[in-house]
Amino acid sequence: MPLGAIVGRDSTTGKLKALDPAATDGTENAVGVLATNIDATLIDREDALLIARHAIVASHALVWPVAITPTEKTTAIAQLEARGVLVRTAA
Numbered sequence: 001m002p003l004g005a006i007v008g009r010d011s012t013t014g015k016l017k018a019l020d021p022a023a024t025d026g027t028e029n030a031v032g033v034l035a036t037n038i039d040a041t042l043i044d045r046e047d048a049l050l051i052a053r054h055a056i057v058a059s060h061a062l063v064w065p066v067a068i069t070p071t072e073k074t075t076a077i078a079q080l081e082a083r084g085v086l087v088r089t090a091a
Contacts, residue, residue: 005034005063006076007050016048019065021072030076033057033085053084060090 011026035049
């Protein structure tokens with residue numbers, strides 16, 4: 001997943017995965033933003049950096065799922081902000 005990807009946590013495995021608003025496994029809830037590129041295609045990784053609280057992130061730097069709707073994006077932003085990750089548009 002690329003730097004800036006919005007992630008959710010799979011409630012069964014506890015693993016971080018790309019945000020999927022249509023899911024029902026926990027990954028439908030935004031829990032953070034990746035602070036590094038990470039490739040977990042072939043093996044689980046434990047070295048990802050996650051922005052999960054007390055931070056401000058630039059909205060233009062976030063990587064959203066391709067098919068996300070404006071309503072789903074608004075919901076995910078609210079979930080991040082509830083955790084203390086503020087999404088801001090640069091002036």
